[in-house]
Amino acid sequence: PGLITGYIGNTYAASSLLGLVKVLDQAKPGQRILLASFGSGAGSDSYIIRVLEGIELKRGLAPTLDKFIERKTYIDYAIYAKHRKKILM
Numbered sequence: 001p002g003l004i005t006g007y008i009g010n011t012y013a014a015s016s017l018l019g020l021v022k023v024l025d026q027a028k029p030g031q032r033i034l035l036a037s038f039g040s041g042a043g044s045d046s047y048i049i050r051v052l053e054g055i056e057l058k059r060g061l062a063p064t065l066d067k068f069i070e071r072k073t074y075i076d077y078a079i080y081a082k083h084r085k086k087i088l089m
């Protein structure tokens with residue numbers, strides 16, 4: 001555990017949502033979460049989220065963010081470019 005950016009880098013617009021996922025992976029019923037995003041241009045939004053009783057039942061339906069990160073696959077730039085249809089291989 002720790003900061004997500006240390007594992008996957010800066011995800012820009014997805015940073016707030018990935019942080020929320022990480023918190024929800026451990027949140028307990030009754031807790032409140034402040035989610036605040038900040039953009040480098042247009043502005044920001046903030047949300048207060050109350051964790052409900054059913055979270056522990058829902059949590060086991062998908063892997064945690066840490067599990068997704070553990071399943072990572074490193075690729076080189078050529079493979080990345082191929083998947084982005086920037087080059088033909």
